Amino acid sequence: MKTLVIYTSQTGFTKRYAKWIAERMDADLFDVNDVQSENGSFFTRYDAIVYAGWCVCGKVAKAKWFFEKAENWKDKRLVIVSVGAALNGSKEAEMALNKILTDEQKTYIEAFYCQGGINYEKMNLASKLTMKAYAGSLKKSKEERLRDMGAMIDHSYDASDVRYIEPIVEYLSEAMSA
Numbered sequence: 104m105k106t107l108v109i110y111t112s113q114t115g116f117t118k119r120y121a122k123w124i125a126e127r128m129d130a131d132l133f134d135v136n137d138v139q140s141e142n143g144s145f146f147t148r149y150d151a152i153v154y155a156g157w158c159v160c161g162k163v164a165k166a167k168w169f170f171e172k173a174e175n176w177k178d179k180r181l182v183i184v185s186v187g188a189a190l191n192g193s194k195e196a197e198m199a200l201n202k203i204l205t206d207e208q209k210t211y212i213e214a215f216y217c218q219g220g221i222n223y224e225k226m227n228l229a230s231k232l233t234m235k236a237y238a239g240s241l242k243k244s245k246e247e248r249l250r251d252m253g254a255m256i257d258h259s260y261d262a263s264d265v266r267y268i269e270p271i272v273e274y275l276s277e278a279m280s281a
Contacts (some may be wrong), residue, residue, distance in 0.1 A: 105149055113227070223259045
């Protein structure tokens with residue numbers, strides 16, 4: 104199965120996950136900026152297409168491009184990967200993951216979440232200010248888990264782990280064995 108991994112990354116966590124997936128699947132790897140102007144024939148050679156982007160306000164960065172293209176790729180194995188600061192398996196990650204796709208998109212796209220981290224040094228000013236304000240508001244919450252999350256995202260950290268790609272690789276590999 105020929106696989107394509109496309110990503111957008113602001114601070115490097117999503118790029119790392121995209122590289123890990125591409126290595127495991129022996130896939131071609133591209134930044135979205137390098138393929139977004141490609142026409143349909145470029146994508147026809149692939150049996151599976153993975154789009155990975157960083158999570159911003161419960162959405163995946165630049166995913167609109169992927170969703171528009173995916174409408175014509177329903178014959179392929181399609182995956183969207185959201186990389187964010189929330190803990191894998193947390194209520195926040197699950198809620199964000201459930202909102203990424205419409206009910207119709209869920210019939211032909213599979214969504215996954217991978218915990219990355221925060222790198223304030225690489226963020227643009229708008230993102231940095233937004234994240235700092237969000238962290239501050241969480242730290243004032245009445246709920247302990249939200250205060251803990253606010254404290255966690257108040258500073259740079261890296262929680263990315265190659266093991267978080269296992270469900271993605273498993274899903275893509277199912278298509279190869281079918």
